Amino acid sequence: MSLLIKNVNVYHSGSMRFVPGAVLSRGGVIERVYGEEDTLPESSCALVVDGGGQYLVPGLVDTHTHGIAGGDFISASPEKMTEMARAYLRGGVTSVMPTLASAPLEDMIGAVRRIKEMMRTGTDCGIFRGVHLEGRYLNAAKRGAHAPALLASLEAKELDVLIGEAEGAVHLSAAFELDEDGAFASHALSLGASLGLAHTTATYAQAKMAIARGVNNFTHLFNAMPPLHHRDGGAVCAAFDSDAFAELIVDGVHVSREMVALAYRNKKQRLVLITDSMEATDCADGEYSIAGMPVTVKDGKAVTHDGAIAGSTLHLLDGVKNLAAFANIPFEQALYCATAAPALAMGLDGMIGELAVGKRADMLLLDREYHLCRVFCAGKETVL
Numbered sequence: 001m002s003l004l005i006k007n008v009n010v011y012h013s014g015s016m017r018f019v020p021g022a023v024l025s026r027g028g029v030i031e032r033v034y035g036e037e038d039t040l041p042e043s044s045c046a047l048v049v050d051g052g053g054q055y056l057v058p059g060l061v062d063t064h065t066h067g068i069a070g071g072d073f074i075s076a077s078p079e080k081m082t083e084m085a086r087a088y089l090r091g092g093v094t095s096v097m098p099t100l101a102s103a104p105l106e107d108m109i110g111a112v113r114r115i116k117e118m119m120r121t122g123t124d125c126g127i128f129r130g131v132h133l134e135g136r137y138l139n140a141a142k143r144g145a146h147a148p149a150l151l152a153s154l155e156a157k158e159l160d161v162l163i164g165e166a167e168g169a170v171h172l173s174a175a176f177e178l179d180e181d182g183a184f185a186s187h188a189l190s191l192g193a194s195l196g197l198a199h200t201t202a203t204y205a206q207a208k209m210a211i212a213r214g215v216n217n218f219t220h221l222f223n224a225m226p227p228l229h230h231r232d233g234g235a236v237c238a239a240f241d242s243d244a245f246a247e248l249i250v251d252g253v254h255v256s257r258e259m260v261a262l263a264y265r266n267k268k269q270r271l272v273l274i275t276d277s278m279e280a281t282d283c284a285d286g287e288y289s290i291a292g293m294p295v296t297v298k299d300g301k302a303v304t305h306d307g308a309i310a311g312s313t314l315h316l317l318d319g320v321k322n323l324a325a326f327a328n329i330p331f332e333q334a335l336y337c338a339t340a341a342p343a344l345a346m347g348l349d350g351m352i353g354e355l356a357v358g359k360r361a362d363m364l365l366l367d368r369e370y371h372l373c374r375v376f377c378a379g380k381e382t383v384l
Contacts, residue, residue, distance in 0.1 A: 008051035058362060069083055075111070098115050173199075197219060197225075204234055260327060
């Protein structure tokens with residue numbers, strides 16, 4: 001089906017600004033982006049949407065999310081994942097990397113297989129783009145909300161099944177300072193995964209070594225890693241002193257406003273906004289769990305019973321608005337960090353992340369206050 005969305009301010013990722021125009025998609029793929037003065041093929045389009053001067057932006061990309069709507073990707077059934085997909089879409093997220101926290105190996109393998117099956121059979125517009133493995137291979141000293149009994153040594157052989165069973169993009173977050181000879185990272189790369197340094201005690205030198213061995217991302221920067229210190233910059237300094245991407249949870253809980261601003265000034269378009277959301281997202285306060293740990297959610301803040309922050313209940317669009325406010329930058333600049341940047345970080349930029357010819361027609365209409373009005377995923381509108 002052909003879809004023309006006209007009379008909108010189209011977001012251009014390259015310049016990070018809005019330009020009056022229109023977008024034509026056909027068969028779920030963007031066919032042309034028009035300027036304000038171009039003649040539009042309205043008569044030949046099956047559906048024409050008049051945006052009324054609203055903002056047309058790419059669908060959001062969440063590359064680190066454990067769950068939503070009462071579901072966790074470790075245990076979610078296909079039926080539950082369909083419900084979760086709809087919840088993501090209602091928040092404007094059109095691409096998701098289901099993220100698996102620490103669990104018994106068999107449970108993680110089972111989850112990877114279920115996610116793969118959902119990708120093959122399709123759910124709604126097919127928003128699942130692969131899998132993000134955050135569990136097991138973490139440093140116990142920085143385990144955060146991950147149960148210590150569920151952590152494991154960095155065994156390269158396990159990756160044959162975990163990564164081998166996956167479909168689409170695969171991202172592996174681990175404490176790579178524990179990978180003394182680099183064999184674990186090397187094997188993961190040979191299987192096609194991208195790598196993130198996570199739940200780590202890495203020194204600056206160890207973090208730079210991890211980058212040299214193929215790490216291209218820092219998992220939830222600042223969280224579950226040593227703080228920036230004037231006598232040892234550690235992983236945070238290594239992130240700032242490199243071209244690697246850096247994830248950031250901008251919910252006002254995980255990272256203070258001034259540190260968010262510092263991270264943006266240092267990383268700019270290499271900053272990747274994530275939610276790290278857990279199953280309580282879109283749910284009432286109460287008792288939940290993640291990574292084998294019981295969690296209490298109060299006023300939207302998720303905390304384990306021993307006091308560790310346990311993911312978030314953040315919506316990614318709110319994270320964009322928070323970044324704009326905390327870093328004192330235009331919404332257009334913050335938006336890049338939740339669209340083009342995560343797509344680039346996961347190697348998905350050939351398909352998603354911007355409104356450009358040949359990309360999937362994942363599009364959001366926002367009003368003048370950047371409230372979500374309409375969602376189009378692969379050229380089809382989602383009922384909010």
